[in-house]
Amino acid sequence: MFKRILIAEDQETQNISLQKTLAELGAAKPEYVYYCDDALTWIKNAVKTEQPYDLLITDLYFEEDHNRQKIAGGTELIKAAKEVQPDLKILVFSGESKTAVIDMLFKEMNIDGYVRKARHDGQYLKLAINAIHNHKKYLSPDLKLARKENNSHDFTDLDIAIISQLVEGTPQKNIPYYLQENNIKPSGLSSIEKRLNLMKEVLGFSKNEQLIAYCKDIGII
Amino acid sequence: MFKRILIAEDQETQNISLQKTLAELGAAKPEYVYYCDDALTWIKNAVKTEQPYDLLITDLYFEEDHNRQKIAGGTELIKAAKEVQPDLKILVFSGESKTAVIDMLFKEMNIDGYVRKARHDGQYLKLAINAIHNHKKYLSPDLKLARKENNSHDFTDLDIAIISQLVEGTPQKNIPYYLQENNIKPSGLSSIEKRLNLMKEVLGFSKNEQLIAYCKDIGII
DNA sequence: TTCCCCGCTACGGTTTCCCGTAATAAAAAC
DNA sequence: GTTTTTATTACGGGAAACCGTAGCGGGGAA
Numbered sequence: 001m002f003k004r005i006l007i008a009e010d011q012e013t014q015n016i017s018l019q020k021t022l023a024e025l026g027a028a029k030p031e032y033v034y035y036c037d038d039a040l041t042w043i044k045n046a047v048k049t050e051q052p053y054d055l056l057i058t059d060l061y062f063e064e065d066h067n068r069q070k071i072a073g074g075t076e077l078i079k080a081a082k083e084v085q086p087d088l089k090i091l092v093f094s095g096e097s098k099t100a101v102i103d104m105l106f107k108e109m110n111i112d113g114y115v116r117k118a119r120h121d122g123q124y125l126k127l128a129i130n131a132i133h134n135h136k137k138y139l140s141p142d143l144k145l146a147r148k149e150n151n152s153h154d155f156t157d158l159d160i161a162i163i164s165q166l167v168e169g170t171p172q173k174n175i176p177y178y179l180q181e182n183n184i185k186p187s188g189l190s191s192i193e194k195r196l197n198l199m200k201e202v203l204g205f206s207k208n209e210q211l212i213a214y215c216k217d218i219g220i221i
Numbered sequence: 222m223f224k225r226i227l228i229a230e231d232q233e234t235q236n237i238s239l240q241k242t243l244a245e246l247g248a249a250k251p252e253y254v255y256y257c258d259d260a261l262t263w264i265k266n267a268v269k270t271e272q273p274y275d276l277l278i279t280d281l282y283f284e285e286d287h288n289r290q291k292i293a294g295g296t297e298l299i300k301a302a303k304e305v306q307p308d309l310k311i312l313v314f315s316g317e318s319k320t321a322v323i324d325m326l327f328k329e330m331n332i333d334g335y336v337r338k339a340r341h342d343g344q345y346l347k348l349a350i351n352a353i354h355n356h357k358k359y360l361s362p363d364l365k366l367a368r369k370e371n372n373s374h375d376f377t378d379l380d381i382a383i384i385s386q387l388v389e390g391t392p393q394k395n396i397p398y399y400l401q402e403n404n405i406k407p408s409g410l411s412s413i414e415k416r417l418n419l420m421k422e423v424l425g426f427s428k429n430e431q432l433i434a435y436c437k438d439i440g441i442i
Numbered sequence: 443t444t445c446c447c448c449g450c451t452a453c454g455g456t457t458t459c460c461c462g463t464a465a466t467a468a469a470a471a472c
Numbered sequence: 473g474t475t476t477t478t479a480t481t482a483c484g485g486g487a488a489a490c491c492g493t494a495g496c497g498g499g500g501a502a
Binding site for chain 2: 487488489490491
Binding site for chain 2: 449450452
């Protein structure tokens with residue numbers, strides 16, 4: 001089993017239960033931090049003293065508080081940690097369920113496991129740690145069957161830019177100027193109208209207000 | 222300290238850490254369930270056998286799975302539990318941070334405490350339980366700050382009806398018909414325009430889209 | 443009752459948005 | 473290089489939203 005484990009998790013109770021879960025697994029007593037910057041510091045020091053960690057368990061989203069952090073979230077922490085210690089195993093433990101995000105973690109960040117904070121997360125954590133210890137990848141099963149919704153729309157950068165401008169209060173007729181300044185193409189007013197129509201049609205909406213509410217719900221803005 | 226505590230929390234690791242936190246407080250070993258329906262059953266049985274619970278600690282949002290539940294979420298559970306046992310103390314432990322939701326819990330559901338799942342939730346849980354045991358109300362401090370919004374607007378039933386209709390996709394000019402059917406007064410188109418203008422002016426907005434996004438953020442729709 | 447006040451509604455002018463069509467530009471196919 | 477196809481932009485008529493003003497209509501006070 002792993003000898004040196006580092007936990008990066010800002011939520012106190014989650015952090016505690018992670019420690020307990022690891023103890024039940026027979027893993028060595030883990031070390032734990034509540035901030036990303038601390039995590040990286042500890043990893044660096046461990047490498048220096050030639051007692052590197054075997055496994056990093058980290059959340060994705062950390063809440064800001066009075067301690068200003070250089071590293072804002074789990075993704076950046078993973079990136080920085082891999083630069084310091086490329087062979088460090090990484091298990092992400094987060095509430096995020098968007099497939100796009102998780103795919104990115106496995107493909108670009110090359111993480112070793114992902115467990116979603118959900119009903120049976122304790123069991124899955126144990127399975128994940130065992131799998132990773134055997135040099136396998138692990139993804140908690142509640143995500144394997146996460147399917148795409150049938151009439152969902154793939155929001156492009158343009159779509160998000162348009163919607164963001166609407167939420168900012170920019171009149172539709174002025175959005176072309178914004179798009180040109182930010183080198184987003186196309187930028188014509190007709191293209192904006194067309195794009196808005198497409199989004200609303202796919203989602204079965206008739207008014208911008210519905211679209212805004214939907215985007216807020218799914219969290220793209 | 223409390224003698225009989227029931228925990229309703231679907232996330233396994235959170236459930237575990239709640240138990241540990243209570244243990245550290247010197248409270249009796251709590252009982253715990255992973256589903257709302259179970260929670261209500263246990264509360265009913267405890268009342269029947271004249272060993273009622275002192276405190277219910279519950280999440281707000283429970284994830285659906287193969288076990289179909291009658292009670293979907295924490296709010297409904299609280300309502301049902303209060304009917305069975307009106308004097309039951311209730312502590313909500315959830316990630317929700319929207320002031321509208323939390324205000325509703327205190328005012329309409331008459332809960333005794335709210336701790337947000339966040340950085341120092343473990344400490345705050347202990348404070349909350351002590352406060353409730355002394356018959357005080359408790360709100361975790363990370364939310365007290367979020368509460369004092371500078372230019373907030375008191376949304377009336379009319380306001381919410383108008384905004385809801387916009388989100389439904391009803392054209393502004395058709396909303397009077399809806400208001401008349403539901404006996405909401407005033408119902409004139411000019412009154413709707415006036416009301417929308419007032420809301421936007423107070424909040425510093427110029428377009429409906431901004432207003433919708435704001436209402437989504439604070440959780441009134 | 444009569445008057446005043448206030449909130450609601452009705453109306454018209456202006457702006458913005460919506461939507462179809464046509465013109466132009468860019469890319470792909472030949 | 474030219475044609476075809478596709479994408480982008482420009483334009484114009486009509487609908488909706490916006491905004492100021494004027495006309496009701498009910499409640500309260502003298």
